[in-house]
Amino acid sequence: MKRFSLQDSDHAFVHEIELSDFIGGFRDCYTCGTCTAGCPVHRVNKDYDPLKIMRMLVLGFREELLKGNMIWLCSDCYTCQENCPMEVRITDIINHLKNLATREKNVPLGVSTQKKLLKEQGKIYIIDEFDNKKRAKVGLPALPELAEAAKALLQERE
Amino acid sequence: MEYGLFLGCTIPARSRNYELAARAVASRLGVELIDIEEFSCCGFPLEASDERGALLLAAMNLCIAEERGVDICVLCSACASMLTKTAYHLDHDRKLRDQINQELVKIGKDYKGRAQVKHFARILLEDVGLERIRKQVKRDLKGLKVATHYGCHYLKPSYIYEDFDDPQDPKTLEIILEAVGATNVQYRRKKDCCGGPVLLSDEQVALSVAEEKLKQVRDVGADCMNLVCPFCSLMFDANQKGIEANSGNEFNLPVLYLPQIMGLAFGFSRKELGLNLNSVSTKELESAFEG
Numbered sequence: 001m002k003r004f005s006l007q008d009s010d011h012a013f014v015h016e017i018e019l020s021d022f023i024g025g026f027r028d029c030y031t032c033g034t035c036t037a038g039c040p041v042h043r044v045n046k047d048y049d050p051l052k053i054m055r056m057l058v059l060g061f062r063e064e065l066l067k068g069n070m071i072w073l074c075s076d077c078y079t080c081q082e083n084c085p086m087e088v089r090i091t092d093i094i095n096h097l098k099n100l101a102t103r104e105k106n107v108p109l110g111v112s113t114q115k116k117l118l119k120e121q122g123k124i125y126i127i128d129e130f131d132n133k134k135r136a137k138v139g140l141p142a143l144p145e146l147a148e149a150a151k152a153l154l155q156e157r158e
Numbered sequence: 159m160e161y162g163l164f165l166g167c168t169i170p171a172r173s174r175n176y177e178l179a180a181r182a183v184a185s186r187l188g189v190e191l192i193d194i195e196e197f198s199c200c201g202f203p204l205e206a207s208d209e210r211g212a213l214l215l216a217a218m219n220l221c222i223a224e225e226r227g228v229d230i231c232v233l234c235s236a237c238a239s240m241l242t243k244t245a246y247h248l249d250h251d252r253k254l255r256d257q258i259n260q261e262l263v264k265i266g267k268d269y270k271g272r273a274q275v276k277h278f279a280r281i282l283l284e285d286v287g288l289e290r291i292r293k294q295v296k297r298d299l300k301g302l303k304v305a306t307h308y309g310c311h312y313l314k315p316s317y318i319y320e321d322f323d324d325p326q327d328p329k330t331l332e333i334i335l336e337a338v339g340a341t342n343v344q345y346r347r348k349k350d351c352c353g354g355p356v357l358l359s360d361e362q363v364a365l366s367v368a369e370e371k372l373k374q375v376r377d378v379g380a381d382c383m384n385l386v387c388p389f390c391s392l393m394f395d396a397n398q399k400g401i402e403a404n405s406g407n408e409f410n411l412p413v414l415y416l417p418q419i420m421g422l423a424f425g426f427s428r429k430e431l432g433l434n435l436n437s438v439s440t441k442e443l444e445s446a447f448e449g
Binding site for chain 1: 314
C-alpha cells in the first residue's frame with residue numbers, strides 16, 4: 001500500500017468541510033471503528049473502510065480521497081452514521097466528498113449518466129408511448145414523457 | 159384521506175407491480191391517491207454528483223404538492239428519504255431556504271413548507287390504522303413465513319424521520335404483516351442494505367451485498383421476502399437469477415412488495431396485484447392460499 005506523507009495534508013480542505021454547519025463535527029471521531037464494524041460493504045470488500053475515510057479526512061488527504069475509488073463504494077445505507085457514538089454524520093460527509101470528487105471529474109460513469117439524463121429529461125426513465133400502452137393495459141393512468149419543469153430547473157447547472 | 163401520489167422515476171417504468179398493488183390496497187382502505195402529472199424525479203439520483211441540484215428538484219416537488227394542497231404519499235424509499243430530508247433542511251435552515259427559493263422563482267415556485275411527506279407504509283400505520291387493515295382481511299395467510307427487508311432510506315437517516323420507527327430495531331412493516339395474518343420470521347443482518355446504490359459504481363460489490371442477505375433469508379426457511387422499495391426489489395428479485403448464476407447458490411425466493419402481501423390477504427387476484435410481473439415466480443406461494 002502506498003505510504004502517505006503528512007506533508008501532503010491539505011488543511012484548507014479540512015477546514016472548509018469543518019466549517020459546514022451540518023457535517024462539520026468529524027473531529028469528534030475517536031476511531032472506535034464502530035462504523036467499519038457494521039458496514040455491509042466492508043463485509044464483502046475489505047478495501048472499503050469508512051473509518052479510513054474519516055481518518056484521511058481529519059489528516060487532510062484530499063488527493064487520496066477525491067481521486068481514489070473508495071468513497072464511491074459507499075452504499076449510502078447510513079449504518080455507520082446511525083451507529084456512530086459521537087454522532088458524526090459519516091454518510092452525509094461521504095456524500096459531500098462524492099460531490100467534490102465529481103467536480104474533479106472522478107465520478108463513475110453510471111452516476112454521471114444519471115446526471116446527464118436528468119438534465120435532458122427531468123427524470124431517469126422516459127415514459128414513451130409503448131410504456132403508456134403497457135400501463136393502460138393493466139389499468140394504470142398515462143404519464144407525461146418528460147418532466148419539463150425539472151428540465152428547466154436543471155438547465156443551467158454544470 | 160387524500161394524498162398526492164409520488165411515483166418517482168423507477169416505479170412507473172420498471173415496477174408496475176408495486177404501483178398496481180399499492181393502488182389496489184389504498185383504494186380498498188379508503189385512501190385516495192391523487193395523480194399529479196407535474197411531479198418529476200425526486201432528486202435522489204443527483205445527490206452524489208450535484209447535491210444542490212438534488213435539493214432543488216426535491217424542493218420543486220414539495221412546492222407542487224403545496225400548490226395542490228395535499229400531503230405526499232411516496233412508494234419508493236429513496237424518494238421518501240430525499241423529499242423528507244429536503245423538507246427537514248429547508249424547515250430548519252432559513253438561509254438555505256432563501257437560497258433555494260431564489261432559484262425556484264425562475265420556474266415560478268416558492269417553498270413554504272406546507273406539504274408533509276410520508277412513505278406509503280407509514281400512512282398505513284399512522285393514518286389508516288391496524289384496525290381498518292384487519293377488517294379487510296378475507297384470506298387467511300397463516301403459515302406464510304415472511305422475512306422483512308426494511309431497506310435503508312425507509313428509516314434513515316433517522317434525524318429526518320421523527321422517530322416513527324427505530325432504525326436499530328425496526329418494527330413497523332412487521333406490525334402491518336402481523337395485522338394481515340402473516341408470520342414474521344427473523345434472520346441475521348435484517349437491517350443490512352440491499353447494495354443497490356453501489357450498482358452504479360461497482361456491480362460486483364453491489365451483488366455481493368445482496369447475496370449475503372439472500373443467504374440469511376434462505377437459511378431461516380422464509381417463504382418470501384417483504385420490502386417497500388423498487389431498488390431493493392431490483393437487487394433481490396430482478397437480479398436474483400444473476401446472483402445465483404454468479405455464486406452457485408440457489409435461492410428461488412419470491413420477493414414481494416408489502417402491498418402485494420396485504421393484497422393477497424385482502425382477496426385480490428394475482429393480476430390485480432401485478433404478481434405476474436415479479437421476476438421470481440410467486441405461483442407456488444399463492445397456490446397455498448387459493449380457494
